[in-house]
Amino acid sequence: MTDLHTPLLAQHQALDATIVDFAGWQMPLRYSGDVAEHQAVRNAAGLFDLSHMGELMVTGPDAAAALEYALVGHMSRMKLWAAKYTMMCAPDGGVIDDLVVYRRDWEHFMVVANASNRVEVLAELRERITSGGFDADVADETHTIALIAVQGPASADIVASMCEIGADDPPALKYYSAANVLLEGGHHAFVARTGYTGEDGYELFVPADLAADVWELARERGADAGLIPCGLAARDSLRLEAGMPLYGNELSRERSPFEAGLGRVVNFGRADGPERGDFVGREALAGIREAGTAHTLVGLVGRGRRAARAGYPVVDEAGAVIGEVTSGIPSPTLGSPIAMAYVSREFAEAGTAVAVDVRGRHEAMDVVALPFYRRGA
Template identity: 85%
Template sequence: MTNLETPLLKQHHDLGATMVDFAGWSMPLRYSGDVAEHQAVRQAAGLFDLSHMGELMVTGADAAAALDYALVGHMSRMGLWAAKYTMMCTPDGGVIDDLVVYRRDWEHFMVVANAANREAVLGQLRDRIAAGGFDAEVTDETASIALIAVQGPAAVDIVTAMCELGAEDPPALKYYTAANVLLEGGHHAFVARTGYTGEDGFELFVPADLAADVWTLAMDRGAERGLIPCGLASRDSLRLEAGMPLYGNELSRTLSPFAAGLGRVVNFGRADGPERGDFVGREALAKVKEAGTERVLVGLVGAGRRAARAGYPVVTEAGEDVGVVTSGLPSPTLGSPVAMAYVDRGVSEPGTSLAVDVRGRHEQMNVVALPFYRRGA
C-alpha cells in the first residue's frame, strides 16, 4: 500500500505521469512513453525523480572503520568527495542490498540504499556498529533529502547551465566523484557524477523543500537540449541494456556477488596493498570465490521478437532446464529482445545457443557478454 510521497508528487501529476506503487512510494512509471523516454536519455537527456532512495548518514571517529566491517568494500580507502559502488552481505554471503557510498568528510559518509531495503540496511548498519563497538552513529535523512538525476549525453551541459557563475564546474567532476555546487537561485546541491542508465549523468542531492525549484530549473535549462522527464519504466530498460543489476531480480539474499559477476566489489585486501580487516560475510565469500558458483549471470539476445520476462525458464535446444531469466524486455537501442539470466556454468559461454520458454513456446536466445550497450562503443 502506497503511503510515501516524494516532494515532487505535484510536478508528476501536473506532467500527466502514470503513477504506480514502488516499494511503498508513489512514483512515476512514465510520462510521454517508455520508448520515447528511453531514447531521450540515449540521445539527449532525461530527468528522473529518485527521491525514494534511502540516504543514511554514518558519522563519527570510527565511521570509516565501521563501514569497512559492515560492507564488502574497503571504505576507509576512499578519498574525500569520492563515491563507491558496494554491497552489504549476510554472514553467509547473500546480498542484503547494493549501495553507493559517498565520502562527504573524513568522518562523514552517505550510504544510498534502494527504497525497498532502506530499513534493512539501516538496521544492519546500527547492529554492526554496535557489535563492533565502533564510535559511529547512523541517521536516516531520507525524508529531508530529494534526489534528482539528469542523465544522458547532454547532462553535463544542462547541469552546468543550472549552476551559478563561479560555481564548481560540473565537467571537471570525474566519474564517481562529487562536489558541493551552487545552483541558480542560491540553492546548494551535493552533485555526483553517478547514475544507473549507462550514460553520462549527474545525481543532485538537495533539501526536500527545494526539490520543486531544482526540478523546474532542470526542466528550464534542459528544454532546448532535448531533456524530458522520465519514469521508472525507462530507467529499467536503460539499466538492463547497460547490464546493471536490479535488487530483487539479479541480486538477493540467496545469491552472492560472485554469481552476479560482481566479485570485484568484494575487497579481501591484497598482499601488496593495505591491510583489510574482517567484515561481515568475509569467510563465506572467500569460500565462494575459491569454489565458484554453479550458475552465473549472462546476457541473452533473442533471434525473434518475443521478449523473455523475469521468471521464465531457460532451456537447451533439447529442452533441458538450465536457468532462469531475471530481467527481460525488447531493447529500444538494439531492436531485439534482451534478457539477463542465471544459467548453468557449462552453458554460459558467449555464442552458446539457448532458448527461453515464453508461455509454452521456445524462443531462441544466444548468450552474449554483458553489457548489451556501452556508451561510446
C-alpha cells in the same frame, strides 16, 4: 495506494505521469511513453525523480572503520568526495543490498540504499556498528533529502547551466566523484557524477523543500537540449541495456556477488597492499570464491521478436531447464529482445545457443557478454 511520496508528486501529477506503487512509494512509471523516454536519455537527456532512494548518514570518529566492517568494499581507503559502488552482505554471503557510498568528509559518509531495502540496511548498519564497538552513528535522512538525476549525453551542459556563474563546474567532476555546488537561486546541492542508465549523468542531492525549484530549473535549462522527464519504466530498460543489476531481480539474499559477476566489489585486501580487516560475510564469500558457483549471470539476445520476462525458464537445445531469466525487455536501442539470466556455468560462454520458454514456446536466444550497450562503442 501507499501514503509515501516524494516532494515532487505534484509535479508528476501535473505532467500526467502514470503513478504506481513502487517499494511503498508513489512514483512516476512513465510520462510521454517508455520508448520516447528511453531514447531521450540515449540521445539527449532525461530527468528522473529518485527521491525514494534511502540516504543514510554514517558519522563519527570510527565511521570509516564501521563501514569497512559492515560492507564488502575497502571503505577506509575512499578519498574525500569519492563515490563507491559496494554491497552489504549477510554472513552467508547473500546480498542484502547493493549501495553507493559517498565520502562527504573524513568522518561523514552517505550510504544510498534501494528504497525497498532502506529499513533493513539501516537496522543492519546500526547492529554492526554496535556489535563491532565502533564510535559512529547512523541517521536516516531519506525524508529530508530529494534526489534528482539528469542523465544522457547533454547532461553535462545542462547541469553546468543550472549553476551560478562562477560556481564550481560539475561537468569537471570525474566519474564517481562528487562536490558541493551552488545552483541558480542560491540553492546548495551535493552533485555526483553517477547514474544508473549507462550514459554520462549527474545526481543532485538537495533539501526536500527545494526539490520543486531544482526540478523546474532542470526542465527549463534542459528544454532546448531535448531533456524530458522520465519514469521508472525507462530507468529499468536503460539499466538493463547497460547490464546493471537490479535488487530483487539479479541480486538477492539467495545470490552472492560472485554469482552476479560482481566479485570485483568484494575486497579481501591484496598480498602486496594494505591488509583488509574482517567484515561481515568475509569467510563465506572467500569460500564461494574458492569453490566457484554453479550458476552465473549472463546476457541473452533473442533471434526472434518475443521478449523473455523475469521468471521464465532458460532451456538447452534438448529442452532441459538450465536457468532462469531475471529481467527481460524488447531493447529500444538494439531492436531485439534482451534479457539477463542465471544459467548453469557450462552454458555461460558467449555464443552458446539456448532458448527461453515464453509461455510454452521456446524462443531461440544467444548468450552474450554483458553489457548489451556501452556508450561510445
